[in-house]
Ligand SMILES: Nc1ncnc2c1ncn2[C@@H]1O[C@H](COP(=O)(O)OP(=O)(O)OP(=O)(O)O)[C@@H](O)[C@H]1O
């Protein structure tokens with residue numbers, strides 16, 4: 046066994062202790078970058094290989110689908126490395142590529158596929174496919190295993206209909222979005238309509254409770270669940286049936302949860318019910334061959350707005366009972382070394398978070414050297430900030446011959462901040478990806494086809510049915526549709542029942558009836574393929590038989606072409622799903638599509654800069670992190686300014702942001718910013734900047750939080766920050782802005798002398814005056830104030846400018 050790999054290799058003593066823990070509860074609490082996720086992943090491999098746990102007996106919860114995929118990949122490699130040693134007696138990396146991939150495939154087939162790894166939603170959607178028919182509802186509502194999953198948009202459209210049609214309310218006064226939010230909130234706390242009705246005071250809350258009741262009934266009538274139900278129903282099911290609990294207790298012997306600090310009430314109940322009968326086990330014997338292992342960091346709890354509560358983390362020891370020796374404290378492992386960030390970055394983060402009052406102090410020591418100082422850049426406004434970010438990235442790029450764009454992340458507090466940054470990146474030809482923009486599965490054409498597919502499996506799903514009944518157009522008018530929905534609700538049947546009723550169709554006569562017959566035939570024909578074809582084939586058939594593709598081809602615009610390509614991509618997604626899941630059926634694919642979030646799509650194999658919100662960055666790491674918009678009212682957010690608890694949550698979010706960086710951390714803020722489409726307002730630097738020790742920062746002088754910046758010498762500040770050495774940057778001609786490169790030849794001679802006060806014409810910005818000149822020769826850059834614009838720092842050898850006297 047000597048030459049074999051153990052999965053304790055590459056871990057420190059405390060991590061090894063956590064990984065090697067076998068039975069009973071274990072909590073790992075530790076700061077950012079201390080190897081919690083690494084320990085969790087190694088633990089899975091270790092349980093399988095050392096403790097001979099069956100892969101199918103393991104359930105691991107990750108925060109995103111992407112994290113789940115990464116965990117599977119990591120496990121595949123770890124286990125393949127071990128197999129290489131056993132079978133060939135040599136390291137995996139020295140084997141031929143074909144053998145490497147054969148080993149990985151085998152590990153995937155025999156092990157990885159069997160482990161349940163995923164988000165709470167994905168895992169419990171899967172559990173419901175087994176057991177939903179056992180659920181007994183107080184109100185007698187029922188679902189079958191062919192249920193549809195409604196995403197936020199579907200749920201909202203159903204609520205809109207309920208507000209206006211069923212309750213006859215004015216959607217302006219009773220906003221569907223707010224009602225949706227209130228219902229979701231109730232569900233996340235395990236509250237059903239009857240309890241909400243009892244506690245409702247005042248007209249508004251009574252109507253919300255009523256909407257909740259009707260909504261739930263409508264979901265059941267459609268045989269559909271929303272995201273919250275995917276967690277709430279399993280909680281209720283496991284609460285009500287000991288038999289079901291026993292089954293799953295036997296099935297999953299080892300539970301592992303990453304990012305435990307962000308679990309909410311329902312998620313917490315689920316974990317409890319999957320390992321106990323709701324109470325801490327009275328004797329340690331109950332744990333025989335079983336464990337629950339959670340890792341988290343209360344300082345990174347950033348989802349209280351989604352009802353997450355980090356006190357759940359703090360209650361772990363009490364919730365899951367004493368260990369074999371009868372005490373609680375040895376159920377906790379603390380990791381105190383950070384392996385991710387340079388010590389300057391770590392010290393900045395530690396110092397920042399120490400300003401929070403509600404926390405348990407903990408140690409987080411650096412293992413790495415001090416590294417660079419943190420770069421702070423103060424800019425004139427958000428546009429200058431975007432330019433400064435790109436400039437900073439280009440400087441780093443110029444200094445590192447081999448910078449991969451994917452090493453860089455630009456993080457911000459709100460999605461709206463990405464637009465100006467994107468514009469700058471486009472100008473400089475830097476490839477990027479925005480995480481959190483429109484989800485692929487939210488595109489209209491993709492949703493249309495998914496609606497067809499949902500309908501095939503679950504004809505009761507009238508939201509999907511009404512979506513595609515007349516898409517593409519089949520001459521079925523609004524009145525017909527209204528007639529059908531009215532009849533369905535009067536008769537207490539589904540819209541599909543009416544659509545397939547020959548008499549109902551005949552009664553319509555004319556064009557509508559022809560269209561309906563056609564629609565029915567399409568659906569029935571597609572249904573006949575369900576047993577014999579995989580998801581990709583069914584999608585292809587649906588695209589063809591529905592006439593959808595034909596219509597897109599006939600439209601022949603760029604937009605239609607793009608939509609057609611998206612549908613091709615949908616087929617690819619289904620193919621990929623089939624490859625990854627051997628028995629991959631259409632229901633499984635639809636669940637994956639419903640639960641995919643855009644944050645999951647970040648493909649690290651693509652060489653692009655990542656733009657994302659601070660929230661989406663949780664758990665990730667990047668060599669270079671740029672954090673923009675460090676201003677009061679933006680970050681920390683406006684709402685948190687007069688609420689100490691929210692301010693602490695914002696600070697935790699800042700802690701998450703800072704600790705994503707491995708090598709370089711660059712912070713940015715602006716003197717003025719246009720927010721929410723309003724006027725540019727003077728900005729005040731973030732209090733968080735003042736909480737980072739000034740000796741760790743270079744660039745601007747850190748300000749005490751709350752200082753209003755003076756506007757007079759702002760250009761001086763902007764330029765000081767951006768000085769760098771632009772000439773280094775320009776050596777890489779491929780990443781200079783495309784228009785600048787094109788105009789280079791028509792620009793001024795490289796040796797031209799520039800002076801303060803010169804007036805120039807820029808091909809896009811117009812007339813401007815030079816206010817500063819930095820460096821000379823190869824290292825020259827100039828600041829120009831264009832009329833009506835913030836000052837710009839340009840490389841005169843590249844920029845499309847001409848002195849006015851040359852014109
Ligand atoms: N014992 C170790 N030796 C060397 N590197 C390690 C060790 N443990 C973890 N690392 C590395 O440190 C980095 C951070 O690890 P990991 O992501 O597991 O931390 P984490 O505690 O989960 O962080 P976060 O709180 O941000 O989720 C990773 O690159 C990981 O590979």
Ligand SMILES: [Mg+2]
Nearest residue numbers: 081082083664
């Ligand atoms: Mg982690």
